[in-house]
Amino acid sequence: xxxxxxxxxxxxxxxxxxxxxxxxxxxISSNYSSKLYIVNAAFDKCLHIYPSEEWGKIEDRVRAMxxxxxxxxxxxxxxxxxxVESELDKQGRVLIPVAHRGDAAINGDIVIVGQxxxxxxxxxxxxxxxxxxxxxxxxxxxxxxxxYGL
Numbered sequence: 001x002x003x004x005x006x007x008x009x010x011x012x013x014x015x016x017x018x019x020x021x022x023x024x025x026x027x028i029s030s031n032y033s034s035k036l037y038i039v040n041a042a043f044d045k046c047l048h049i050y051p052s053e054e055w056g057k058i059e060d061r062v063r064a065m066x067x068x069x070x071x072x073x074x075x076x077x078x079x080x081x082x083x084v085e086s087e088l089d090k091q092g093r094v095l096i097p098v099a100h101r102g103d104a105a106i107n108g109d110i111v112i113v114g115q116x117x118x119x120x121x122x123x124x125x126x127x128x129x130x131x132x133x134x135x136x137x138x139x140x141x142x143x144x145x146x147x148y149g150l
Contacts, residue, residue: 002027004114011109016101017093021112024119025092036094040082040103042075045126047096047104049119
C-alpha cells in the first residue's frame with residue numbers, strides 16, 4: 001500500500017483550513033475513504049491526521065489495552081479524546097479545529113509531513129526546532145537506528 005512521505009510548506013488560511021498536498025490527496029482518494037481524523041500527538045507539539053482506516057487500527061489496539069494503566073490513560077486523554085472527524089473539501093483542504101490549532105501552536109506558516117500511515121502537521125518554527133540535529137545525541141540515535149536495521 002502506498003504511504004505518505006515528503007514534506008510540504010503551506011500557510012493556514014483565515015478560516016483555519018490547510019491544503020492537503022496533492023500527492024497525499026491522491027493516496028487518500030486511491031486507497032482510503034474520504035474521512036480523516038485529526039488528533040493531538042501524544043508527546044510532540046504537532047497534530048496527526050489519519051485516514052479513517054488507519055485511525056481504526058489505533059482504536060482497535062487501544063481497545064485491547066488495560067484501561068487502568070497510567071500510560072494508556074494518558075494516551076486516551078491526550079490523543080483519543082482529541083480525535084475529530086473531518087473530510088477534504090472540493091479544493092483539497094481540511095479544517096483544523098481552533099482547539100487543535102491552539103494545542104499545536106499552529107497559526108500561520110506550517111509544515112505538512114508524511115509519516116507512512118499518517119500525516120503530521122507542524123507549526124513551521126516548531127518543525128525547524130524539532131529537526132535540528134543539535135537537539136539529539138547523534139551517536140545514540142545512530143546506534144538505535146542501526147539496531148533496527150536502518
